[in-house]
Amino acid sequence: MxxxxxxxxxxxxxxxxxxxxxxxxxxxxxxxxxxxxxxxxxxxxxxxxxxxxxxxxxxxxxxxxxxxxxxxxxxxxxxxxxxxxxxxxxxxxxxxxxxxxxxxxxxxxxxxxxxxxxxxxxxxxxxxxxxxxxxxxxxxxxxxxxxxxxxxxxxxxxxxxxxxxxxxxxxxxxxxxxxxxxxxxxxxxxxxxxxxxxxxxxxxxxxxxxxxxxxxxxxxxxxxxxxxxxxxxxxxxxxxxxxxFDRRANQQQTMKGAIFEAAMDSIIVTSEQGVITNVNHMALVFLQRSKEEMIGQSAASFLSRLGQIDQLVGYRHEQVMMVGNGDEKIAEVTVTKVKAELGTEYIIYLRDMTEQKKFEQQMQETNNRYQSLFHSSPLAIVVHRNSQIVSINQEVLNIIGASSMDEVIGKGIDSFVACDEMESVQQIIAEMMETKMNREVAMKELKIYDVNGEERWITTKSNVIKINEEDYIQTVVRDITEQRKAKQTLHHMAFHDSLTGLPNRSLFDTLAQAVIDKKKGQEEEFAILFMDLDRFKQANDTHGHQAGDKILKEVARRLQNAIEATDILSRFGGDEFLLLVRRGSEDDVYEAARRLQKAIAEPFHVHDHEVYLHASIGISLYPKNGSTLDTLIRQADLAMYETKKAGRNGIIFYNESMQAHTTRRMLLEDGLRKAIANGEFELHYQPKIVLATGDITGMEALIRWHHPELGMVSPGEFIPIAEETELIIPLSEWTLGEACRQNKEWQDKGYPKVRVAVNISSIEFSQRSFVKTVVRILQKTGLEPQYLELEITESVAIKNIDDVIEKLEALKKIGVAISIDDFGSGYSSLSYLKKLPIDTLKIDRSFILDLSQDQRETSIVRAIIAIAQSLNLSVVAEGVELSEQVKILEDENCHEVQGYYFSKPLAVGQFEEWYENKNRPKKEGMAVL
Known part of the structure; x- marks a missing residue:
């Protein structure tokens, strides 16, 4: 520019x-x-x-x-x-x-x-x-x-x-x-x-x-x-x-504020008029209040003596005050007067003395207690020196049963301590007096004898004390005699059956294993007996569980009286018992088993009734059948199972062929789980005939199983297994559905509309959804309810009678017919027959078997028919195989019969062919096995 x-x-x-x-x-x-x-x-x-x-x-x-x-x-x-x-x-x-x-x-x-x-x-x-x-x-x-x-x-x-x-x-x-x-x-x-x-x-x-x-x-x-x-x-x-200077003042103020807030005591600052101007964190915690509640309030509102605040300056005093949460606390109050820029201020220091006062009070009470401890303490205390008792209190007298202290003071502790315990006690006393140890020395359990010579158990805690500059040992004694008895009782309960008092399985295993361990390498033999009570379940269901428990107690007592002192008896569970018999020969073992059966065979008296039971016993021998306890018990169990199959109330020794049966049972159980899905079941139908006309009034559906490996399996063999494993529920539902479906199919083909009867197991009937299951199957198959008959056994009918009646009435309401199967084989009672809404009684085949030869059987059948007629019930006789049986049943006015005399159970095609040949009118009826 x-x-x-x-x-x-x-x-x-x-x-x-x-x-x-x-x-x-x-x-x-x-x-x-x-x-x-x-x-x-x-x-x-x-x-x-x-x-x-x-x-x-x-x-x-x-x-x-x-x-x-x-x-x-x-x-x-x-x-x-x-x-x-x-x-x-x-x-x-x-x-x-x-x-x-x-x-x-x-x-x-x-x-x-x-x-x-x-x-x-x-x-x-x-x-x-x-x-x-x-x-x-x-x-x-x-x-x-x-x-x-x-x-x-x-x-x-x-x-x-x-x-x-x-x-x-x-x-x-x-x-x-x-x-x-x-x-x-x-x-x-x-x-x-x-x-x-x-x-x-x-x-x-x-x-x-x-x-x-x-x-x-x-x-x-x-x-x-x-x-x-x-x-x-x-x-x-x-x-x-x-x-x-402002920074220095701020630093000082900050430092004062930090000290104020970090103080361990509660601090409150007030104006000359006693209005709170500041309060630290500890004061807020102590008083259980917020800062907003405190600032601007009069300090006298919670410190009553601050009305004369000048008189409190320089002194300490204690005051009880109410804090924010309603609790009372004791505080040591100190007031300091200071000159501030804006005038006079009072700094109030509050020190929480609540716990300290409690502690001082507790210490005072403790001192008072200790002063009278020796004579009024609930603990038993003994002071002794050189193993000589110099002082005791009343509780010691109570433990040892003495009436006065003169009976005890001056005696040696060996007068009461058991001899086998004295050596260890003397050793502990010597160590304590030598080392002057201050710590307590405890003995967990020590056996002593009271003045009457009775055994007692105590625990002790001892320490060295000074009395007139002399060393003594003070021992606190606790009587644990009752606890030890309780412990022994608990031990007994842990290893004994609570009902019968017999050793349980755990204790039996321990004792039996000890016998095996002792006999290894020796030629001595012993036997394991596995015993199951026959018909106990029926007795338990009939007379109630209390009666069943009473029977089991009596069984245990009889068995204990029938065995020798060296034998080991145990309740295995339920109505099963295990016995280890130390015998040298099979004859001796068999004789021991016969004594057990004889003891059980005597009648049991329950509710003014006599109940008769029997015992099925299986036996395995050591070392002939095995060398381990589990093996011997399992083999005895197999032998007992064979006894059950053979008719019960028997004694069978284990042999190797029984193992094959076990293998077969496992195959059946495994096969049952797949049989329905694989289509291995089929139903055979056995007709029911009206004696007066010879017409078919219905059919009973009977299940058959074609096992892929074992061939045809009898229902008597696989039905119990199905019930034990609860596979009977899906099996029964399949049977019921298939029977209804087939009956509906025959009706659609023009066959007469008759009932198909299906046997219902107790397990299936006890299901809460049983009635709904029946209704669902009828709806699914389209079969009208009046063409279905359900057969239940007497044991099912009398169990939980109210529930049974409720279900049967529901079934009757929709039109399903009900019959009692195997009538007369169980605990028959006219009282429940009157209550049950049933249509038919089926006479058990056991009464028909000897009908032509035994007049008593004829009388029983006549009575059953008379009962049925008096109750307006139909009667069906099962198992009719001879013309003589047919003649007798006709004479006794039996309504219907079924059995091999007329036809065996037939497959679907065979049944249709048989029916066509018979060419008879059709009515109604049917059941399942």
């Missing part, structure tokens, strides 16, 4: 340097003030905000004005004081506006940008207003440099505010070197803006300008520079001292 007509200018380097120092001090001060604003309480923030704005604004203005005074032109310059003052106002307003925005609670980047622009604008306005104060000159500006100077001002302001309030640098903990570094950078930025603005200006003499002497003065640059600099540094010194 051409400056030929412009005034020549120059700078005083020292004054320029001074302006830079002023800028640096102002920047440093701004950082310190930032810390004060951030660290101050809410009440002091406004003070520090105004102070900071004033210090920073005046510092920047001082730097600017000193910089102006460093600038020399070729003419004398005057300054308009109003504009100079206005420039100061711009600096102060810009700094206050910037600080105000950055102290907003949100403190976002947007606020930072607004604050920087305000502060930068204030600095810019300050600079160019100060330039306008120069007279009499005309100033022109380079717009680009002016804009650049404003950008520098805004940028420097944003940077300063960011460093002071947004970054982690100036957080009150930065090093002095770091702050100086930032101060230098800020000073460079601020002075850079100033001198950029000066460089943007060109000065021309203003010949037309007039100087108003009232507001415009000539300022001697060196002198005024010195005055401004001194005043600035004094102001900053005062400010730094203020900051320093």
């Amino acid at each position: 051409n400056h030929e007509h412009y005034l020549q200018s120059s700078y005083n380097i020292l004054v320029v340097a001074l302006s830079f120092v002023i800028a640096m001090v102002a920047a440093y001060t701004s950082f310190e003030l930032a810390n004060r604003v951030k660290a101050s309480d809410r009440e002091l923030k406004r003070f520090w905000l105004i102070s900071g704005a004033g210090a920073l604004g005046f510092g920047i203005w001082s730097m600017h004005f000193v910089g102006m005074l460093a600038f020399h032109l070729d003419m004398e310059i005057h300054y308009n004081l109003l504009l100079v003052a206005l420039s100061v106002v711009w600096a102060l307003l810009g700094c206050y506006g910037g600080l105000f925005f950055v102290h907003r609670s949100e403190r976002t980047i947007g606020h930072l940008m607004i604050a920087g622009q305000l502060m930068g604008a204030g600095i810019g306005f300050m600079h160019y207003t100060g330039m306008e104060a120069m007279e009499p000159v005309e100033i022109t500006y380079d717009p680009f440099l002016v804009l650049l100077s404003m950008v520098i001002a805004v940028t420097a302001s944003i940077a300063a505010l960011y460093l002071a309030f947004y970054s982690n640098v100036n957080n009150g903990g930065s090093s002095v070197i770091g702050k100086l570094g930032f101060s230098v950078l800020m000073a460079v930025a601020i002075t850079g803006m100033h001198y950029m603005g000066m460089n943007a200006a060109s000065f021309l003499p203003d010949s037309y300008a007039t100087i108003n002497s009232s507001i415009t003065y000539y300022i001697d640059p060196p002198f005024f520079t010195l005055i401004v600099a001194i005043f600035t540094f004094i102001m900053f010194a005062v400010l730094f001292f203020t900051i320093f």
